Amino acid sequence: MSTPVPRSSGTGRGLLVAAIPYLWLVAFFLAPFVIVLRIALSDAATDQPPYAPHFPGISQLGEFLGALDLENFRLLGDDPLYWQSYLSSLRIAALTTLIALAIGYPLAYAMALAPKRWQGILLVLVILPFWTSFLIRVYAWIGILRPDGLLDMALMGIGLTAEPLRLLNTDTAVLIGMVYSYLPFMVLPLFSTLQKLDGTLLEAASDLGATPLTTFLTVTLPLSIPGILAGSALVFIPAIGEFVIPDLLGGSDTLMVGKVLWNEFFSNRDWPLASAVAIVLLVVLVLPLMLLQRARGQGEGSVR
Amino acid sequence: MDPRQERQVSRPEAGGRRASPGSVRRDFQPWNDPTAKPLVEFRNVTKRFGAVVAVDRLSLAIHQREFFALLGPSGCGKTTLMRMLAGFEQPDEGEILLDGVDITAVPPHKRPVNMMFQSYALFPHLSVGDNIAYGLKREGLPKAEIAARVEAMLGRVRLKGMEKRRPDQLSGGQRQRVALARALVKQPKLLLLDEPLGALDKKLREETQYELMDLQADLGLTFMVVTHDQDEAMTMADRMAVMDHGRLLQIAPPDLIYEAPASRFVAEFVGxxxxxxxxxxxxxxxxxxxxxxxxxxxxxxxxxxxxxxxxxxxxxxxxxxxxxxxxxxxxxxxxxxxxxxxxxxxxxxxxxxxxxxxxxxxxxxxxxxxxxxxxxxxxxxxxxxxxxxxxxxxxxxxx
Missing domain, CATH: 2.40.50.100 (RNA polymerase II/Efflux pump adaptor protein, barrel-sandwich hybrid domain)
Incomplete structure (x- = not known):
């Protein structure tokens, strides 16, 4: 018989365990966020680090706070470059999500319908690209999409096109690269939802007179909505802030907020403006997620 | 309301359709009438899964308004037999006739047969009312008729006032009745029930047995129940079949199965x-x-x-x-x-x-x-x- 653990130390340890994720969030999310916010409220300066004012110490806190302002955010609203790049990012991310859903759903569905012994292999095939560096895989697309690259050679070889498509450095190339890169994040949650789908529900629908198409529309699709939402979030959120793909595959006119951020930060050395761009991006991403979460919570609430 | 009371009230209204409770309907023995046309016929049906013969050259006739029970140990092929009737499995050999028509190649959604699943298979995203209406909507019936039939069926299975609930807000017994209502509302020529009482506790199981029998007699439908529970089969069935290794060992009313078993296996399996x-x-x-x-x-x-x-x-x-x-x-x-x-x-x-x-x-x-x-x-x-x-x-x- 083991001696019972004293109650106080037990709850103390329990508190510690519960606190770890919060400590993690404070150290690696909240603290950096506060720093970025503070920079966003500062002004650019030729200084080291390149913004002003610097924190002078707790005694002059009032003056310090008075020197912070929202000017950078005002600039984001005034200059069309910024909100256009946000809109463009939203558009490309939304398109990426839709295309990934259109390709990923049938893929995940076929995987879920495949015999059990095949499913493991198919799953490995989906995550196999992660074995290679993301950067290298995007670079590889340059070789495929560039004029007289692999794609052009193949298409002209079988006589489908007469001249190079000139896809590289266009929004289309960005979309191709984004869909390619994020497809697994759509497929995996969809597969796990569809695989768990109770097969007898489909039999019941069919037994009650539903054609295969009706069964899909009235049973499979509504029951896979959680997977669709999870997959879409996993694609949409990283896609909106994506920098590498538009930088490598996009053209000079490809406007994405990740690229703008990079330019402000490294080319213009305007840390405060770059921070403001980042914070607006965060709000743009987090708000719809919070609304979604609340809607889902309410949906469940009405069920209970 | 106590279901027993309701049953006692409803009995006399049934107009004496059932001569006496239980399986003893003296005037109902179509299987002894050589001129009677069976509703369901299996003719030399064989079904294999790989090397396993699930159903072995099986022939069977089930008659209109019969309450037929298929009894056997697990793995005897009884579920496969039922799934072939619903259309989820295709026989390798032989044919299946419904009302004299060969339905062997007819897909499940076109068969006038409905099934109550062992797991109930209620649609979790639909309300009770929408679950019951599901099959009627697929028939393209007018909205008013669907609503009326769902309403009537809700009353029949004592679920009035529950139509807005989701399946996960119901008790096991209520879920069972939704599953039953969803299949019954289609007014199938044949209702298949796969272990219909298997998930209920003992008291509820006994009550529900009699409810099922009353429903079947009142609606004049043909029921085929698959079960491994001999009490269930003997209580409800007009005739029962004992199955083992894909073959029917005996088809007879429960009392004959018990008092005059055709083989040692039947005698040992039942009672x-x-x-x-x-x-x-x-x-x-x-x-x-x-x-x-x-x-x-x-x-x-x-x-x-x-x-x-x-x-x-x-x-x-x-x-x-x-x-x-x-x-x-x-x-x-x-x-x-x-x-x-x-x-x-x-x-x-x-x-x-x-x-x-x-x-x-x-x-x-x-x-x-x-x-x-x-x-x-x-x-x-x-x-x-x-x-x-x-x-x-x-x-x-x-x-």
Missing amino acids: DINLIEGRVTAVAGDLVTLESKSAGVIELDEDAPSCRPGDAITVGLRPEKIALSHDEPGQANNKVAGEIWDIGYLGDMTMVQVMVGGDQGKLFKVSLTNRTRRIERPFAWEDKVWLSWDVEAGMVLAS
């Missing part, structure tokens, strides 16, 4: 039984005399016995057909002495195990109905007792 091996010494008319190792000379009355002197046969003897006494019975045809080894008191009855023929002999099961509220039991362990039974009690079993 308790004592088996006595012996050799026939004489056959005089219907009276068969045999010499057994475990119980000495036994006489039994068998209609047109097929055995001849010298044959080795197995005699089956149900525990409730045996009388138990301390004194040697005077004029019983069959009697044998033994010692009580075990007594199992079950409330309504007592199961007594009697060792006959010494320590290495044969253990006989005898059941005694506890008809009086006697607290002192007449029998105790290690009592020397006599077993006796009539000539009609024993039955010759084909192995």
Whole structure:
């Protein structure tokens, strides 16, 4: 018989365990966020680090706070470059999500319908690209999409096109690269939802007179909505802030907020403006997620 | 409302459609009528899964308005048989007819057959009302008619006021009734029920059995129940089939299955039984005399016995057909002495195990109905007792 653990130390340890994720969030999310916010409220300066004012110490806190302002955010609203790049990012991310859903759903569905012994292999095939560096895989697309690259050679070889498509450095190339890169994040949650789908529900629908198409529309699709939402979030959120793909595959006119951020930060050395761009991006991403979460919570609430 | 009360109220209204409760509908025996056209016919149906033969050259006829039960151990092929009727499995050989039409190649959604699934398979994202309406919507019926039929069905299965709930807000018994309503509302020619009471607790199961029987009689539908629970099958069915290894061993009303089993497997599978091996010494008319190792000379009355002197046969003897006494019975045809080894008191009855023929002999099961509220039991362990039974009690079993 083991001696019972004293109650106080037990709850103390329990508190510690519960606190770890919060400590993690404070150290690696909240603290950096506060720093970025503070920079966003500062002004650019030729200084080291390149913004002003610097924190002078707790005694002059009032003056310090008075020197912070929202000017950078005002600039984001005034200059069309910024909100256009946000809109463009939203558009490309939304398109990426839709295309990934259109390709990923049938893929995940076929995987879920495949015999059990095949499913493991198919799953490995989906995550196999992660074995290679993301950067290298995007670079590889340059070789495929560039004029007289692999794609052009193949298409002209079988006589489908007469001249190079000139896809590289266009929004289309960005979309191709984004869909390619994020497809697994759509497929995996969809597969796990569809695989768990109770097969007898489909039999019941069919037994009650539903054609295969009706069964899909009235049973499979509504029951896979959680997977669709999870997959879409996993694609949409990283896609909106994506920098590498538009930088490598996009053209000079490809406007994405990740690229703008990079330019402000490294080319213009305007840390405060770059921070403001980042914070607006965060709000743009987090708000719809919070609304979604609340809607889902309410949906469940009405069920209970 | 207490379902028992409601049943008692509804019984007289049924207009005496059921002559008496239970499976005994004296006037209903279409299977004995050679001119009757069966509703469902299996003709030499075989179904294999790889090397396993799930259903083996099986033929079967089920009649209109019949309550048919398919009973068998798990893996006997009964579920496969039912799934072939619903259209989820295709037979490898043979054909299946419904109302005289070959439906072997008809997909499930075009069959006038509905199934109540063992897991109920209720759509979790739809309300009770939408679950029940699902099949009617697929028929493209007008909205008003769908609403009226759903409403009527909700009343019939006592779920009025629950139509807005989701399946996960219902109790097990309520879910069972939604599943039943969803299949019944389609007014199928044939309703298949896969272990319909399997997930319910004992009390609810007994109540629901009678509800199912009343529904079936009231609606005039044909029910086919698959179950591994013999009490369930015997209570509800007009006829039942005992299945094993993909074949039907016997198809008969429950009382015949119990009192005149076609084989040793059926006798052992349905109810308790004592088996006595012996050799026939004489056959005089219907009276068969045999010499057994475990119980000495036994006489039994068998209609047109097929055995001849010298044959080795197995005699089956149900525990409730045996009388138990301390004194040697005077004029019983069959009697044998033994010692009580075990007594199992079950409330309504007592199961007594009697060792006959010494320590290495044969253990006989005898059941005694506890008809009086006697607290002192007449029998105790290690009592020397006599077993006796009539000539009609024993039955010759084909192995």
